Each structure stands twice: as C-alpha cells, then as structure tokens.
Amino acid sequence: MVATDSPAAGGSLRYAFGGVLSFFILVLIGVLAFSIRLFSVIKYESVIHEFDPYFNYRVTQFLTKKGIYDFWNWFDDRTWYPLGRVIGGTVYPGLTLTAGTMWWLANSLNIPLSVETVCVFTAPVFSAFASWAAYLLTKEVKGPGAGLTAAALLAMVPSYISRSVAGSYDNEAVAIFALVNTFYLYVKTLNTGSLFYATLNAISYFYMVCSWGGYTFIINLIPMHVLLCIVTGRYSSRLYIAYAPLVVLGTLLAVLVPVVGFNAVMTSEHFASFLVFIILHVVALVHYIKGILSPRMFKVAVTLVLSVGIILCFAAVAILIAVVAASPTKGWSGRSLSLLDPTYASKYIPIIASVSEHQPPTWPSYFMDINVLAFLVPAGIIACFLPLSDASSFAVLYIVTSVYFSGVMVRLMLVLAPAACIMSGIALSEAFGALTGSIKFHLLASSDSQGNAGDATPVSVLPENGKAKTDKVEETTKERPSKKNRKKEKDVVEKASVSHRPENQRAEKKLWALPIEASVLGILLLVLLGAFYVIHCVWAAAEAYSAPSIVLTSRTHDGLHVFDDFREAYAWLSHNTEVDDKVASWWDYGYQTTAMANRTVIVDNNTWNNTHIATVGTAMSSPEKAAWEIFNSLDVKYVFVIFGGLVGYPSDDINKFLWMVRIGGGVFPHIKEPDYLRDGNYRIDSMATPTMLNSLMYKLSYYRFVETDGKGFDRVRQTEIGKKYFKLTHFEEVFTTHHWMVRIYKLKPPRNRIRGKAKKTKSKATTSSGSNTSPKTKKNPWQ
Amino acid sequence: MARSTGEDAQALIRSLRSAYAATPKNLKIIDLYVAFAVSTALIQVVYMALVGSFPFNSFLSGVLSCVGTAVLAVCLRIQLNKDNKEFKDLAPERAFADFVLCNLVLHLVIMNFLG
Numbered sequence: 020m021v022a023t024d025s026p027a028a029g030g031s032l033r034y035a036f037g038g039v040l041s042f043f044i045l046v047l048i049g050v051l052a053f054s055i056r057l058f059s060v061i062k063y064e065s066v067i068h069e070f071d072p073y074f075n076y077r078v079t080q081f082l083t084k085k086g087i088y089d090f091w092n093w094f095d096d097r098t099w100y101p102l103g104r105v106i107g108g109t110v111y112p113g114l115t116l117t118a119g120t121m122w123w124l125a126n127s128l129n130i131p132l133s134v135e136t137v138c139v140f141t142a143p144v145f146s147a148f149a150s151w152a153a154y155l156l157t158k159e160v161k162g163p164g165a166g167l168t169a170a171a172l173l174a175m176v177p178s179y180i181s182r183s184v185a186g187s188y189d190n191e192a193v194a195i196f197a198l199v200n201t202f203y204l205y206v207k208t209l210n211t212g213s214l215f216y217a218t219l220n221a222i223s224y225f226y227m228v229c230s231w232g233g234y235t236f237i238i239n240l241i242p243m244h245v246l247l248c249i250v251t252g253r254y255s256s257r258l259y260i261a262y263a264p265l266v267v268l269g270t271l272l273a274v275l276v277p278v279v280g281f282n283a284v285m286t287s288e289h290f291a292s293f294l295v296f297i298i299l300h301v302v303a304l305v306h307y308i309k310g311i312l313s314p315r316m317f318k319v320a321v322t323l324v325l326s327v328g329i330i331l332c333f334a335a336v337a338i339l340i341a342v343v344a345a346s347p348t349k350g351w352s353g354r355s356l357s358l359l360d361p362t363y364a365s366k367y368i369p370i371i372a373s374v375s376e377h378q379p380p381t382w383p384s385y386f387m388d389i390n391v392l393a394f395l396v397p398a399g400i401i402a403c404f405l406p407l408s409d410a411s412s413f414a415v416l417y418i419v420t421s422v423y424f425s426g427v428m429v430r431l432m433l434v435l436a437p438a439a440c441i442m443s444g445i446a447l448s449e450a451f452g453a454l455t456g457s458i459k460f461h462l463l464a465s466s467d468s469q470g471n472a473g474d475a476t477p478v479s480v481l482p483e484n485g486k487a488k489t490d491k492v493e494e495t496t497k498e499r500p501s502k503k504n505r506k507k508e509k510d511v512v513e514k515a516s517v518s519h520r521p522e523n524q525r526a527e528k529k530l531w532a533l534p535i536e537a538s539v540l541g542i543l544l545l546v547l548l549g550a551f552y553v554i555h556c557v558w559a560a561a562e563a564y565s566a567p568s569i570v571l572t573s574r575t576h577d578g579l580h581v582f583d584d585f586r587e588a589y590a591w592l593s594h595n596t597e598v599d600d601k602v603a604s605w606w607d608y609g610y611q612t613t614a615m616a617n618r619t620v621i622v623d624n625n626t627w628n629n630t631h632i633a634t635v636g637t638a639m640s641s642p643e644k645a646a647w648e649i650f651n652s653l654d655v656k657y658v659f660v661i662f663g664g665l666v667g668y669p670s671d672d673i674n675k676f677l678w679m680v681r682i683g684g685g686v687f688p689h690i691k692e693p694d695y696l697r698d699g700n701y702r703i704d705s706m707a708t709p710t711m712l713n714s715l716m717y718k719l720s721y722y723r724f725v726e727t728d729g730k731g732f733d734r735v736r737q738t739e740i741g742k743k744y745f746k747l748t749h750f751e752e753v754f755t756t757h758h759w760m761v762r763i764y765k766l767k768p769p770r771n772r773i774r775g776k777a778k779k780t781k782s783k784a785t786t787s788s789g790s791n792t793s794p795k796t797k798k799n800p801w802q
Numbered sequence: 803m804a805r806s807t808g809e810d811a812q813a814l815i816r817s818l819r820s821a822y823a824a825t826p827k828n829l830k831i832i833d834l835y836v837a838f839a840v841s842t843a844l845i846q847v848v849y850m851a852l853v854g855s856f857p858f859n860s861f862l863s864g865v866l867s868c869v870g871t872a873v874l875a876v877c878l879r880i881q882l883n884k885d886n887k888e889f890k891d892l893a894p895e896r897a898f899a900d901f902v903l904c905n906l907v908l909h910l911v912i913m914n915f916l917g
Binding site: 212213214215217218221222255256257259260263264267268270271272274275281284303308310311312313316319320322323 | 903
C-alpha cells in the first residue's frame, strides 16, 4: 500500500485490531461448537450413546488400564464366541489413542477426569478444532472473512452435530477434524510450495488414516485434483511439491496402521494415487525438458518420444488390467464397491444393505442436515470461479464429489458438511462484500458530490471481494453474522474515500454498484437467512440429534416417562449370571452387552463374519427345538430379544426380523423368505404363516404378552398377535424389564431321562424303560 | 524417414546435453543423488523379483525410502533452481532445512517399518 505515514500506521493498527478481533471471534466459535453439542448431557446425563461408541469406550477403558503394548496386541475372547476378535489389528486406533492421551494428560496434571467423561466430551472438543481448521482452509481458498463465516457455519451444521454430540464417541468425532486439517495443509502447500507444510500434510494424513476408514476419500480426491490441475493446464512446481511427498510419505504412514496394513499398496482404492503419481512425474519431466530445450528441438523430442512411449504405455496398461481383472471384485473392497455402484450391496452383501446408515438419503434429509447451506452452495461454486485458483478448484471438486457420495449413503452426509460450509462461507462473504461495496460506493459518491477534497490516501482496495463496509451496516447486524461484519467494519473504519481515483476506475466501479436500496435490503435478507439457519441448527441439536438411544423418553399428559430398560437388562445380566456365560442376541446389541453387561457375546456390531451372523439369524428364525440345538452348539446360556410392542418402540427385533431371515437364508438355504411372508408382508397377527408363528423370535417376543392387556395388542404393528397362548418348551424366561422392552431367556438344560412311548397319558411322569424307545418315533425328549 | 529420425534423435540428444551442461553445479549434484536413489530402488526391485517378496514390509520400506528420498531431492532441486520464478525469494537454507526435516520424518517411519 502506498501511502503517507500516518495512514500507513493507521492501516497497520487497523490490521492488528482486525487480527485480534478475528482471534476472539474464533475463540467464540470454538465455544459455540462445544456448547451446542451439550444438549444431551443437559437433558439426559453424561452417558455414551448408541452402539458403536460403547465398543470404543470399552477399548479406551482397556487402553487406560493396561497400557499401549497390551492394547496393540489385544485378542478379545469375549466377543464372536468361539472365534474371538483381534482388536489390535482390526480397529482404527486414532480415536481411542486420542482419548487415552487426553485422559492421561488430564490425570498427570491431577485433574481427576474419569475415562467416561473424557470419552463423552471428546467429540465436542474436536468439533471446535474442526471449526478452526475450516477457518484456516477457507482462508487459504478465499480470505479471512470467508474463513470466519465458514467456521461459524461448520460449528453449527446439523449433519456434523448428529455424529458429534457429547456422548457420541465414534470415529467421526476426530475424523472430520483430521479431514479438514489434511485438506487445509494440502491447500497451504499448494499455495506456498513449502516442503515443511508438505511434511505436516503427510503427518495429518497419517492421523486421518488412524482415525477412520473414510481416509480413502482423501487419497482419491487429492489425486483427482492433481489430475484436474494438470489437465486444465495449471501444472506448476508447487503442485509437484504438494503431491509427490504426500504419496510416498502418506503410503508409508498408512501401511504402519495395522488395520490398513498392506492394503495401502494392494487394493484398488489406492491405485489412483499411484497412477497420478506416475502421470505427475511424466508431466514434470516434460515441463523440465520444455524449459531447457528450444521450441524446435522440443517438437522433435515430442514426436520421437510419443511414438516409443505409446507402445510402452499400452504394454503397461495391459499388464495392469490383467492383474486387476484377475481378482473377482477387481480389487475393490465390498464397501467401496457399494459406494461406486449403489445397488451393489443390496444384491450381494445383505449385511451392508441392512445397516440403516447405509441407505441413500431422502430429499428432506438434505434440508434437515445442511439447511440453508443447500442453496448457498451453488452461489459459492460460482464465486470460486471468480477468479479460479488451484485452491478454489480444489474446493469445487470437493463439494462435487461429496455431493455424489452423500447421495449414495446417508452416513456420508457428514463428509458433505464441511464442503457445504466452506462453499456457503465463500458465497456469504462475497455477497456481503458486493452489497456493502455498493452501499459504500453510493455513500461516497453522495459525499463526494459535496466537494469533499480532504486527505487523500490513494489507498485502496478496489475490492474484488469487496471488504468495504459502512456504519450503516452496524445497525442491521444481528447474531452470528454480526461478528463477521463488525470485524470488517472496524477494519475499515475511517477508510479514505476512493473518490480521488482516476475517472476510468470510477466508471468501472459504477458499472457494478447496485442501487443502494437493493443493497440494504439484500443485506437485511441475508442476515435474516443466517438467523433462520441458527434457529434451525439449535432446534436440530436440541430435539433431533441429542437422543442417547440407550435411554428413551416420552412425554405423556402426566409428565415425562423415562425408559431405562436397556441398562436395566444389562445390569441384571451382569449381576445375575456367571462371568463366563455366553449371551446371544441380534448383532446390534453386541457392543453394548460386552461393554455394560460384561458378558461374552456371539455376534456384535463389527459384522465381520457373515456366516456367524447368519447362524444367529437362522436360530432366531427356526422353531424352538432347532434354535435350541444351534444355541447349544455355541455354548449359549442366555438369549435376549428387544421387544417394543408394549410401549410402541419401533426399532425392536420383530421389525428387524426380515434381516434375520434374509441373512440367515443367504447362508442356510433351508430358511426361505417366502415361508414367512403372507402376501409379501411379514405379519404377526392371525394371518401370519405358521413358520412365522413357530419361529423363536415370535415366541420369545410374545411369550405371555397376552397377560398384559388380555388381548395381546402390539402397539408397533398395530394389531393383535396371532398366537396368544403358548408355552415355551426349550427356553425359560428369566427376566423381563419394566416396560417389557428387553426379555431375557435361559436355555433349558436337556432332561436326564427320556420318556418312553407312553405319551398318551400325560399324567404319567415316570419313565419307562428308556432303552425301549424306538428311534423311529420322533418324540420330544424334553417334554 | 528412418535416417531423418535417427538424425533428429542425435540432434535432440546433443541439444539436451548442451542445455543440461549449463545447469549450475549444486543442481547437478542433486540430480546425481536422485539418480543414485532411483537406481538403488531398481536394484531392490530386481532382487525382490529374484528372491521373492517375503518379508513384504522390508521390501516396501526399502523401495519407498529410495523413492521418497528421490522425490524429496527433486523438491529441493525445484526450490533451489534459480529459473523458477515462484521460489526466487525462498532462502536456500530454508529449503535445505525443510528437506532435512522431511527426510527425518521419512526415515523415522522407515526405521519403524523395516522390521
């Protein structure tokens, strides 16, 4: 800036003040991100939610008790009985190591936090970090104003809140921070060309690989961007420095994580990075040779090389295709394939298809999860093209790919959230800039016409992204956007008039200045939009996403009812059964059972062994005797089912029964789905098929149900049940919770003595000579 | 046709050689280092093809360490090259310090993974 002394000092003071103000704004954004996620702690208690977090909690407990070496080598024999699970090699350690480190740090400073507290609050803390990382990333793409807006938006966006409330102790809690941080460091390296940031980028990528399986998104998006830059003619040496060290260091670091291991060099998910690595080297070589040769010689070189090179290329590609085509899934894993082809999972892998998070989202869920950002994103994309830089092309590529993936799987709306916030931050910042620039222009024009010839500082910032503001804006600011506005205002407080610039520039500005009333109205409406966004986010955080799902509440006319049946059941199990007893249930509840009831389970949420799950599914779908046989062969002592018919809880096992049949039928052909369907529907009323009425799931759910209201009316299915009065022959009920939501049964031991042929007289309880029982008559030895 | 291609190739090689001879000495040293690293990687791959790839982690760490140092050296060369407008205000000491840091991280990982 060329200026006289005092305005220069004033300018730097303004910048310093702006810097301090943006620091405080960032601190406030961090506090906002942390506190908006605390609704569940306030409404319920500081408890871990859902299913997967319980596994992570159990692993963290183990880590804090036994130390890292035992954690790394841990073989868990209390799940997937009798197979066990190698925890050290199959878990993403980032989250547990982070929480373990935080716990250890707090305890070494004599702050006595329990492991549970640290686990519950890990997610809000890291969401504050993620907002700061989003600020840094957007600052690299567009500027600090856009950065602050994007950070504020990310702190509150409902889709991120849904997976990172206090208590949701899952991989995404730290993974989103790692994702945004890695992207920030990549863009920073791209902008500065510094090898130092490239190193940091690789280390941040390592943290991401440790934390979440979604790291494959990064290792495919960045090569895609490099390819885009090469193809659009934006190759530069900074691109080489940004990408090449990342590939080498990143692959090495990824191979270090046990759960990834050699997959980092052998699966198709990573091939894109190697391919682009080679392409980048070719382009770099060409660029270098072009630099040192004269143009004529370069042409000669090109023709020579092309003729030879094409033959080599064909050979290499043919080898690669042969290798890849040799493997049945072409080298891709099942989960990745289901991302590329959304119908793949439903055809071939019913387990992946059955998880509700893996279904495609509905249109309303976009509005619920990213709200106002949904229509700010296109404006942001346009703003990224004016002007187009490497960083802004990266942002556009990020949003486009994440929109595609979020359309495939609702769980991946989470990856869309940071991209949407960045784009919307850019859009809002540009819009504000243009509108306030117009206002300022009009104000200055009107004051200029009054002959204002004062101190001219030809300072100027003909704002392409217009950061000029006036005091008028101060009155119209409210809430969150106001923080950003106020920072910019103070920034430019007594900015000297631009009116003393040469005439042609004035004419230029005149061209794009909007009328002043439109600008003011525009600003008002944008602020109102922001207000609606804030209201929606707070509502979503408080009402929709704060349910811990281990404790349910409902409001009736006589107050608040709390359904704590799950913990009641797990507590009963842990107090009334032996330590080594095996408990069987559907796989949803495995993690919670091992963590809270501390009993060995047969299958759990890891779902790594489809046959084992199919065995349990078959048992649940079979008649009592066959089910008893299956469970007895697995040494199971107790079986429990979740039943929501009494209180109207819709996610119970009868509603999940169709998956038990499908998965079981996928492995054991004697389970045929049409046997359970009447007119294509699963029914449990009087029109149900006999196979359904005899299945273990039906019997265990509805045993003695008719005693509750005399008619056996199931509140979830809204009908009366089909078979009301029956006895259980191979199982005995040992516990049913207060609202009948969890029903625990024990396997009856086989009788010592087998009855003889005299089954006609039921009163006879004595045995006949057991050896005379003919093997042909199929007697039930347990009657 | 073939004759002119042959002559073209010779002219090309000559002009490449003369252009390359004009590069400063420090860059030539870095180029030599890159060539050494790449040839070491190639030797390792040939050895693996002869002897088999067990233990795979050692092979991977060996090859990737060679490729990694080559890549980092190329980055250093890019940053030190006077012809590059983008890096003209980067002090060579800073470039070298970054190079050393990145190599440290790379070799720490290699040592860990070598087995």
